[in-house]
Amino acid sequence: AYNDADGSLQSDSRSATSDDEYPPQPPPPISAREEFDTLKKAGLAREVILEVELPAGPMGIILDRTSPDAAILAQYAPLPTGGKGFVELHPAIVPGCLLVALNGNSIEHLALSELGPVLAAATTYRRVLTFKKFMVGSRLTSLSGHLMASAAH
Structure with a gap:
C-alpha cells in the first residue's frame, strides 16, 4: 500500500511481503525413535540384544533417573x-543400554517407578536380564539421540 499524490491510500497489486522474504519452514521434528x-x-543402524545371568543378590547397576519412562543403564554399582557385578563384567553391556x-x-x-519394586523382588533368586543397545x-546411541560410547565396549 502507498499514498497517492492526493494523500489517499492506494493498494499495491503486490503483496506487502513476498514468500521469498521468509526462510523455508523446517520440517516437523521427528522423535529419536x-x-x-x-x-x-x-x-545404517541396528538393535543388539544382550543377556546376562545374575545370581541372587544385588545387580550392581544404577538406572538413569532422568528417563522415567525407560530403564536405561546409567552406571555400574559396586x-x-x-x-564388580556380572553386568559390569559383561563386555558389551555398557551405560546407555536399555533394560528390556x-x-x-x-x-x-x-515406568521406572513401577520397575523398582519388580527388580527389588527379583534379588532373591537367579535371574536373566535382557538389555538392548542401539x-x-x-x-552406541540412546533413543534420546545422543551418542553414548564407542562400540569398542
Whole structure:
C-alpha cells in the first residue's frame, strides 16, 4: 500500500511481503525413535540384544533417573563385597543400554517407578536380564539421540 499524490491510500497489486522474504519452514521434528527406525531401514543402524545371568543378590547397576519412562543403564554399582557385578563384567553391556526384560518377561512398558519394586523382588533368586543397545554405525546411541560410547565396549 502507498499514498497517492492526493494523500489517499492506494493498494499495491503486490503483496506487502513476498514468500521469498521468509526462510523455508523446517520440517516437523521427528522423535529419536523415528530417526533410529529410518536409519535401521537404510541399513545404517541396528538393535543388539544382550543377556546376562545374575545370581541372587544385588545387580550392581544404577538406572538413569532422568528417563522415567525407560530403564536405561546409567552406571555400574559396586557389589557389597566391593567387586564388580556380572553386568559390569559383561563386555558389551555398557551405560546407555536399555533394560528390556527380566527372565524373558518384557519390562519395557513399565515406568521406572513401577520397575523398582519388580527388580527389588527379583534379588532373591537367579535371574536373566535382557538389555538392548542401539547401534548407529559403530557407536552406541540412546533413543534420546545422543551418542553414548564407542562400540569398542
